[in-house]
Amino acid sequence: MDIQKYYETLFPYRQFFLWLNHAAVPTRDFTHREFAFTVLNGQGSDIYVRYQSFPTIETFKRKVAMLTPKRFEIGAVYTAKPSDHKLVSPEKYVAVNKELVFDLDLSDYDSFRTCCQGKQVCLKCWQFVVVAMDVLGAIFDLDFGYKHILWAFSGRRGVHAWVCDTRARSLDDSQRGQLLNYIQVTQKYEKGKLVINRPWHPSVQRSFDICKVKFDQIVLQDQNPWNTHANSSYLLNKLKQVNEALYAKLNEKWQEPSTSREKWMDIDQTAREIAAEGKLDTLGAKVLLETKQDIVLEFLYPKLDTNVSISRQHLLKSPFCVHPDTGNVCVPINPLTSRTFDPTKVPTLATLADSSILEPYLSVFKQFVTELNRSEKRPSSSLDF
Ligand SMILES: [Zn+2]
Missing domain, CATH: 3.90.920.10 (DNA primase, PRIM domain)
Incomplete structure (x- = not known):
């Protein structure tokens, strides 16, 4: 027509x-x-x-x-x-x-x-x-x-x-x-880090809950953005800001090929290991959790x-x-x-x-x-x- x-x-x-x-x-x-x-x-x-x-x-x-x-x-x-x-x-x-x-x-x-x-x-x-x-x-x-x-x-x-x-x-x-x-809660950055005041406003919490449910399928599985060591630098840089020991261990581990989903799970596993070695305290664990939450919002919150x-x-x-x-x-x-x-x-x-x-x-x-x-x-x- x-x-x-x-x-x-x-x-x-x-x-x-x-x-x-x-x-x-x-x-x-x-x-x-x-x-x-x-x-x-x-x-x-x-x-x-x-x-x-x-x-x-x-x-x-x-x-x-x-x-x-x-x-x-x-x-x-x-x-x-x-x-x-x-x-x-x-x-x-x-x-x-x-x-x-x-x-x-x-x-x-x-x-x-x-x-x-x-x-x-x-x-x-x-x-x-x-x-x-x-x-x-x-x-x-x-x-x-x-x-x-x-x-x-x-x-x-x-x-x-x-x-x-x-x-x-x-x-x-x-x-x-x-x-x-x-x-526009995901617009403010300081030194490359997303700045969202915590405790979250209930609206941010609700948005996060919506995004979190979809993160595994859309980001980790379908997009698989961190499938090589080279393209994991986004994730590694974020982790480096949280804890040097965590960064060093994962940087080493991720020299071997693995999927984004495996890497995402490696983070918590490795965090537990270095916590047991006394290299990650409660505050560090909290910052790590917040960093992971920020990553979910950074990928999926409306732009x-x-x-x-x-x-x-x-x-x-x-x-x-x-x-x-x-x-x-x-x-x-x-x-x-x-x-x-x-x-x-x-x-x-x-x-x-x-x-x-x-x-x-x-x-x-x-x-x-x-x-x-x-x-x-x-x-x-x-x-x-
Ligand atoms: Zn596409």
């Missing part, structure tokens, strides 16, 4: 409108919403067209049909119509509302995955995304009480999360920054592109767009079945000859939009800012 036909016949305009508009007739959530299109010019290079806004979904659809964009992005709701932004003074053109969005991309996991690099993705490294979705999903729900999160495949090697609860949409940039700061989340003016590719390079449709992902989602088998323009392939994803989206709109307690006066 070509892209024009896709946007004419398969893109779910009605649900898309209800998702962003939160009501059946156009409100400012739609009419004052910024859209941006990426289109090809005659010379084959991209043109980025910002500040687009539309009075109705029909006018939006006509524009899409006319431009046949490579992709389009969704921005904030402004105090004036984005298409009028040059007609009003800057202080009257201010972003007021936007879904709280998160961008998770496997290219940020390149130093933690061995199966693929860069633009590649496979079912093994996709499990990093699945764990990140579990951790973030629990934070959204249990720490912030957000209930309406739309997860969408970003088209190649990541996901976008759209937190659509009214409370989340009205956060200003500074509040979004604070929220990101709360979530986020923060700028996308903090600035309301930042635009993000719409769900159901087609990724221009892969031809993949950016389909929603049901978080309850995220484990079985296979990024290498999503519908593509090439496989979409039969529209029924898209049906399960349309159904996820429709259900999400219905529940979101049911939760919107929007008195008629709130249509005006």
Whole structure:
């Protein structure tokens, strides 16, 4: 199917409108919403067209049909119509509302995955995304009480999360920054060592519990990052900071080939041996345990592109767009079945000859939009800012 036909016949305009508009007739959530299109010019290079806004979904659809964009992005709701932004003074053109969005991309996991690099993705490294979705999903729900999160495949090697609860949409940039700061617990390093205050915040403990369960399968078995002595330096350097005797013994032992899983188990075994020799005290044992916990978080805790989340003016590719390079449709992902989602088998323009392939994803989206709109307690006066 070509892209024009896709946007004419398969893109779910009605649900898309209800998702962003939160009501059946156009409100400012739609009419004052910024859209941006990426289109090809005659010379084959991209043109980025910002500040687009539309009075109705029909006018939006006509524009899409006319431009046949490579992709389009969704921005904030402004105090004036984005298409009028040059007609009003800057202080009257201010972003007021936007879904709280998160961008998770496997290219940020390149130093933690061995199966693929860069633009590649496979079912093994996709499990990093699945764990990140579990951790973030629990934070959204249990720490912030957000209930309406739309997860969408970003088209190649990541996901976008759209937190659509009214409370989340009205956060200003500074509040979004604070929220990101709360979530980004694995960002602070001192001398190459992760710094997370202990005792842990209950949220960190819960995230760790989610990650720990998956560490053996995803990291030790599937990624097997420390399968030779040479590539065990990450682990050895961490252990050297804990205890020299432990480091020396393991450095010696790991000259012989062994798997990452065997090495991970060697750590505790060797720690017991040197403790019996009086070379590891209780404090040292505690630091060792914390170091191992940090490694679990370092590998599996979500790695986020923060700028996308903090600035309301930042635009993000719409769900159901087609990724221009892969031809993949950016389909929603049901978080309850995220484990079985296979990024290498999503519908593509090439496989979409039969529209029924898209049906399960349309159904996820429709259900999400219905529940979101049911939760919107929007008195008629709130249509005006
Ligand atoms: Zn992979």
